[in-house]
Amino acid sequence: MNVTMKQVEGGVCAAAGFSANGLNCGLNPDRNKNDLALIWSEKECTAAAVYTTNKVKGAPILVTKKHLAATGNKARAVIVNSKNANTCNADGEEKAQMMCDLAAAELGIKADEVIVASTGVIGQKLPIEPIRDHVQELARGLSPQNHGKAANAIMTTDTYAKETAVSFTLDGKTCTVGGMAKGSGMIHPNMATTLNFVTTDVAISSEMIQKALSEIVKVTYNCLSIDGDTSTNDMVSILANGMAENTPVTAEGEDYDTFRQALYQVLMTLTKMLAKDGEGASKMLECTCSGAPDQDTAIIIAKSVIRSPLFKCAMFGEDANWGRILCAIGYADAEFDINKVDVDLASSKGTIAVCRNAAGVDFSEEKAKEILEEDEIYINIDLHQGEASAKAWGCDLTYDYVKINGDYRS
Structure with missing residues (x-):
């Protein structure tokens, strides 16, 4: 409602x-x-x-x-x-x-x-x-x-x-x-x-x-x-x-x-x-998993991507390394057909398709870089296996995170 x-x-x-x-x-x-x-x-x-x-x-x-x-x-x-x-x-x-x-x-x-x-x-x-x-x-x-x-x-x-x-x-x-x-x-x-x-x-x-x-x-x-x-x-x-x-x-x-x-x-x-406002963060990341067979599956997959240190580092580097997204989807503890998965990257600068049916598609690295330069990045995953959806939130992983936690007690 x-x-x-x-x-x-x-x-x-x-x-x-x-x-x-x-x-x-x-x-x-x-x-x-x-x-x-x-x-x-x-x-x-x-x-x-x-x-x-x-x-x-x-x-x-x-x-x-x-x-x-x-x-x-x-x-x-x-x-x-x-x-x-x-x-x-x-x-x-x-x-x-x-x-x-x-x-x-x-x-x-x-x-x-x-x-x-x-x-x-x-x-x-x-x-x-x-x-x-x-x-x-x-x-x-x-x-x-x-x-x-x-x-x-x-x-x-x-x-x-x-x-x-x-x-x-x-x-x-x-x-x-x-x-x-x-x-x-x-x-x-x-x-x-x-x-x-x-x-x-x-x-x-x-x-x-x-x-x-x-x-x-x-x-x-x-x-x-x-x-x-x-x-x-x-x-x-x-x-x-x-x-x-x-x-x-x-x-x-x-x-x-x-x-x-x-x-x-x-x-x-x-x-x-x-x-x-994550420690040392330069970007807010929002991952949406749609087309899931149920909400729990959508939550598990969205969280798996947001938690991935490799993916978080790629976002800090403004690198459209979508393989890290597929990797995180793949080790999510849920049942689904990976071969139907689509992935888009988006920001206020636009949206770009990077993966269709679990395979890479041609895209402009220049356009992807422009999209990932923004401070709010959206990762959109479509499983094409149902009507459920969920979101997860996180941030990129930066040099400053280590600096902050290296001297936290001081």
Whole structure:
């Protein structure tokens, strides 16, 4: 179904009833960079989350899981820090809980109504003192206008803050979904990838919001790969406070589909922002696999191409080496007839066919070079074996990626 979506400003504060703030508490020695953020809802929210599949999980994830289980998937606030992942530390859960306790005391709520997250270096103890000393200032500065400060506070190697929001009509009410994300490296399927915080004023049950989030994550964040490393702290959470006053969405149907489409728009936009800002990246890559027998096959193939280091290097070199695409399609763990596969390369400079029926076709290397000089490249694969399709996102692999990760701890 097609629903009219309007892009709006405000990120995680675009929806009614949400405020945020961010500041530098001293975890990051660069005082021009925020490192602590808070998101707050005027009313209790239905909450949902999806977490990293890494067996090593950051302490904040373990604490957040406990809190949502204790409250029946309800929450009022999110506190998050950057620069330190609070992972693989003996006192990690204690520190994560202390962050929640500190935020709850300032907000006048219970500690288990707080979602907590951290990002940064793994294996270094998190000093709680800077957070303790600045949480009052953080809470007192909560404002719908401070969404940008919060988005800045979760950045690590990101080169810019990532925010988006859309408004739409549901049950005759104007509703909004907004979000912010961070992530530049250690990004690889499957979920989650990066840190992502989403808010909405839609009234929706915990079952339906979890269902929508899990479904949309599968075709957005789970189809994003920067470098093949799945982080320990990855999480996407969503808070829904119901302040739009629509009839609560409690089952599948038209209203659920409308909300789901809005959530897809927000998460897809953030996914593309994350792909474009991959560590050292010079190009955003979007691979579309169509004509697949089913969606899972399309997802597997699109992700296989996006993950290929050889292909990513070719895109950095602006080399139309389409054989690397066929190679990545060929080792994808799915059943299909490779001999029917077509491949095109495209950008704002045009489209060029490079492969038909799994064989090369004559094309202009000059035209291909012109197409690949752009900073957004589209790889279009048609299997000609069904009606399903899917997209995956990533970036090229550059010299700067190695430089960034060679001295990450410094």
